[in-house]
Amino acid sequence: DANAVPQAPEDPLFGLMAAFRRDPDPKKVDLGIGAYRDDNAKPWILPVVKLAEDRLRNDPDLNHEYLPIAGLPEFTAASQKLVLGGDSPAIKEKRVTSLQTISGTGAVHLGALFLAKFYKTKTERLAYFSAPTWANHFQIFANVGLAYKTYPYFDKQTKGLDFDGTFAAIRDAPEGSIIVLHACAHNPTGVDPTQEQWKKIAALIREKKHFPFFDTAYQGFASGDLATDGWAIRYFIEQGFELCIAQSYAKNFGLYGERAGCFHFVTSPASDAEVTIKRVASQLAILQRSEISNPPAYGARIASTVLNDPELFKEWEANLKTMSGRIKEMRTELRKKLEDMGTPGTWNHITEQIGMFSFTGLSEKQVLKIREDSHVYMTNNGRISMAGLNTHNVDYFAKAVDKVIRE
């Protein structure tokens, strides 16, 4: 009886996007959804994506047939190399299996579904998310029946990492817990562990026999360098962890609507690793077939064309520098403007945080006030999408922040 279905709340982020679109005020500023914008607040098609699309258009061999269940083979192979590094021991030893997914969301979902079915521990299976995390993590895991808790992550005082809190919670989690980690450019805080802190986290995860689950949506987009942003995952692989990775190409290729992503499962080095990974792959294929049958081709073809062509790859790296560079400039500008105005508080976190977002420290009350008074849209937790700022609105935004803080 459909009458019994209760009303669900609107998705906060997509609700915010709709509210922004409805707002007729010409001064309105969209700092909500994490999608790159150029200096005129317009979506940016990466030049390299245009080049790849031209090639695809002129390819007489392309058709609209189904892809294999695991996706486009040259895309998944290139995705492995991108995330793990070309000379990764895991690739050489054939202990990685990869499936093309419906972007990062689909990859997180496939991983969670697989773990819900096959991950066995002595105690209750429990996933741990950073507090805060990408809101979708909660419902994706809940929907496949995995229980979760959170580990403290953000230090409200320093607006940086609460390393002690993170460490203590991971230490106290029941042995064999699933620890969800943002590989780089943590969403929503923009705060990442240092390499030394990552090493300590890895050692602790090993000691507690936890299972690391990486979400990587910003490789190359955060620092502008693919190896730097891929460091944490590659370090864990070097340490021989069994782990999984959800990889998105939404941000670093600007392919938001194409839903290009990849799920990777990596087993530990062992003499029978190659056999084990084949069994894992066979089960993942069944899950994928029952959920989406086979993934969509277009976005994966674009990414694959770029990833497998040295010239285009170089162009892509340049495009990544354009995006990350503009965001870094906006961080510097915003911090400078707030400091020049003497806006109460400290603003070093704006330039210390990295990637798409900054966690400003504004309260929900201030966020709502700024939306009402200045038509600036950010999520209620005070997160701003840095890409929404540009040379034309950063001053306006800084003044709006200054005003709301002094009120």
Ligand code: LMR
């Ligand atoms: C965001 O957090 O704004 C993006 O990752 C978009 C999304 O899917 O939530």
